Amino acid sequence: MREDSLEASVEQLLAPLRANRLLHLGWRALAAQRAVEAGAHVLVVDPSEAHIEEARQIQETTNASIDFRRADVGELAFLPAESVDAAIAWPTLDSVGDLRRVLRQVNRVLRAQAHCILALTHPLKGLLDFWAQNPGATTHYLTAGSPARLRSFWTFSEAFDALGASGFSVQRIVEVPDYSEGSTPDLPAYLLFRAKKDFG
Numbered sequence: 240m241r242e243d244s245l246e247a248s249v250e251q252l253l254a255p256l257r258a259n260r261l262l263h264l265g266w267r268a269l270a271a272q273r274a275v276e277a278g279a280h281v282l283v284v285d286p287s288e289a290h291i292e293e294a295r296q297i298q299e300t301t302n303a304s305i306d307f308r309r310a311d312v313g314e315l316a317f318l319p320a321e322s323v324d325a326a327i328a329w330p331t332l333d334s335v336g337d338l339r340r341v342l343r344q345v346n347r348v349l350r351a352q353a354h355c356i357l358a359l360t361h362p363l364k365g366l367l368d369f370w371a372q373n374p375g376a377t378t379h380y381l382t383a384g385s386p387a388r389l390r391s392f393w394t395f396s397e398a399f400d401a402l403g404a405s406g407f408s409v410q411r412i413v414e415v416p417d418y419s420e421g422s423t424p425d426l427p428a429y430l431l432f433r434a435k436k437d438f439g
Contacts, residue, residue: 245429246270248415249327249356252433256354258325264312264345265331266290268297275303282323283307284315285331313341318348326355330429333360334391338398342405349436355407357398357434361414361427365392398432407434 246269261274266285271294274281283294283305294307308317312331326345335341345355360368369391393401402409410433417428 244415244418245358246273248413248429248431249358252356252411252413252431253325253327253354256325258353260323262318262323262326262345262348263329264326264341265329266294266307267329268293270327270329271305272297272301272303275305280304281306282318284310284312286311313337313344315344315348320347321350323348323353324350325353328355328357330358330360332357333365333393338393338401339404342401342407346406346436351436353436354410355402355432355434355436357402357432359398359430359432360392361430362392362394363426364417364428367426395430398430402432402434406436406438408437409434 246267249270250273258274258279261279261281263271263274263281263283264285266283266287271281271283281304283291285291285294285307286309288309291307291309294305297303298305298307310317312328313335326349328341328345332338332341342355342357349355399409411431413431413433414427415429415431416426
């Protein structure tokens with residue numbers, strides 16, 4: 240049972256890139272620990288107190304090269320411009336109100352020609368989950384976004400356009416199944432973009 244399929248897929252996209260200073264938007268313990276083992280210094284930004292506490296405990300018990308900050312994933316003003324080598328945005332970004340604003344912040348802190356791995360809930364899974372949780376709902380895949388965010392996932396076109404508008408060029412797109420218990424592995428669960436900073 241491969242419960243780390245998302246982390247493994249992100250690692251594969253990141254493997255060809257050299258990232259000594261790695262920004263994680265959202266906390267994934269396994270991914271952070273593996274990055275540290277590979278020689279990276281990891282900076283975690285996450286709004287969850289529980290996630291930050293877990294990161295703190297790992298850092299204290301293993302002396303891992305991890306820094307952490309409890310903050311909204313789009314609040315990166317504390318980081319200098321062009322100060323990180325790569326960024327991974329985990330599905331924490333599913334629920335942000337303005338994806339482009341967050342990606343513009345990521346662009347600002349990345350070094351020239353650096354890469355961002357954007358990991359989102361696959362829109363097919365997001366739609367099926369939405370219907371399951373909201374029986375009889377009329378919202379469908381192409382329903383336009385609204386301040387209320389009727390659906391907590393981004394479509395292919397929304398994510399692709401947000402990356403382009405934020406100064407990135409998309410190099411690869413990967414659809415990832417979920418092999419964890421109770422999942423449906425023949426359906427994609429995550430949508431990954433590897434994007435290169437072109438300008439900003």
